[in-house]
Amino acid sequence: MIRPRELVSGAAARLRESGVASPEHDAAELLAHVLGTTRSRLPLVDDVSDAAAGEYDVLVARRAAREPLQHLTGVAWFRHVELAVGPGVFVPRPETELLAGWAIEHAGPGSVVVDLCTGSGAVAKAVADEVPGARVHAVELDEPAYAWAERNLAGTGVDLRQGDFATAFDDLLGTVDVVTCNPPYIPLEAWESVAPEARDHDPHLALFSGADGLDAIRVLAHRAARLLRPGGLLGFEHADVQGESAPAVLTATGRWVDVRDHHDLAGRARFTTARLAR
Known part of the structure; x- marks a missing residue:
């Protein structure tokens, strides 16, 4: 089990190195998507399962390759x-x-x-x-x-x-x-x-x-x-x-x-x- 803050921090660093314009936002949005919650409710999540963390890692890699965030979540507001x-x-x-x-x-x-x-x-x-x-x-x-x-x-x-x-x-x-x-x-x-x-x-x-x-x-x-x-x-x-x-x-x-x-x-x-x- 991994804490959400650690996952988001590491993912944001990867996205920043890849030139993504909003690394912190996108990293948090992707984790919220994986967990079926919202960005604002992530602080209420205690731990992330290994399976969810693995799914998250795949999405972060795709975003680091500059695939649009909205293509990964399937939603645009x-x-x-x-x-x-x-x-x-x-x-x-x-x-x-x-x-x-x-x-x-x-x-x-x-x-x-x-x-x-x-x-x-x-x-x-x-x-x-x-x-x-x-x-x-x-x-x-x-x-x-x-x-x-x-x-x-x-x-x-x-x-x-x-x-x-x-x-x-x-x-x-x-x-x-x-x-x-x-x-x-x-x-x-x-x-x-x-x-x-x-x-x-x-x-x-x-x-x-x-x-x-x-x-x-x-x-x-x-x-x-x-x-x-x-x-x-x-x-x-x-x-x-x-x-x-x-x-x-x-x-x-x-x-x-x-x-x-x-x-x-x-x-x-x-x-x-x-x-x-x-």
């Missing part, structure tokens, strides 16, 4: 909802909760909300959860990611479809109140700078978008303009280095007003919002 995640779907990041929060703030009962490139369904599920009565639609092209979204959005009332966001929802043209999107936005030349957790495990369709990372955003600017009613709102995430170039894509079309960029909690440029001109 996003605002107030739980998401099932694993190989084949982009793991939602905490920064994207800000985009979802913006959408929730601007949607209301009866609002028509469309989430393009929905991935795991995180934003769509959060909006459906926090805005009762909103009519939420979502689309995902990639088949494995769509399967995860289907699982996560079951029973939520979200209208989930499989297809290309560039052509989706012809039946909603000109009627949508809010469009959200977390598109691919990493330049192809930035391959080496992407964290192994994303580069080696997230679908590349969800990551990379042409030479400058803006190809999908250009398509989004056109499609959202067709989906939204006059005065409708668009919000989309982008890379922290695209705080000027991403809004400029909208401005250049002449179809958008109130184009504004927003920072995340670390002060980095994170998402752009705009209103379709009337």
Whole structure:
């Protein structure tokens, strides 16, 4: 039998040496997962059996090899909802909760909300959860990611479809109140700078978008303009280095007003919002 504190301390050291960004958090989260408890309740655990310690050691080794924490636990939390995640779907990041929060703030009962490139369904599920009565639609092209979204959005009332966001929802043209999107936005030349957790495990369709990372955003600017009613709102995430170039894509079309960029909690440029001109 081994004390949890000793296990977590040793695991955190291994993860730190492997370059994991949050070694203490991840080490504790993995042990809580193995023990079927929560991180906050680990101090209440007296000892860990040899069998559990062996299972934990395997998971720590996989995390040290930079397999995403959420793939190991099978769960990602996003605002107030739980998401099932694993190989084949982009793991939602905490920064994207800000985009979802913006959408929730601007949607209301009866609002028509469309989430393009929905991935795991995180934003769509959060909006459906926090805005009762909103009519939420979502689309995902990639088949494995769509399967995860289907699982996560079951029973939520979200209208989930499989297809290309560039052509989706012809039946909603000109009627949508809010469009959200977390598109691919990493330049192809930035391959080496992407964290192994994303580069080696997230679908590349969800990551990379042409030479400058803006190809999908250009398509989004056109499609959202067709989906939204006059005065409708668009919000989309982008890379922290695209705080000027991403809004400029909208401005250049002449179809958008109130184009504004927003920072995340670390002060980095994170998402752009705009209103379709009337």
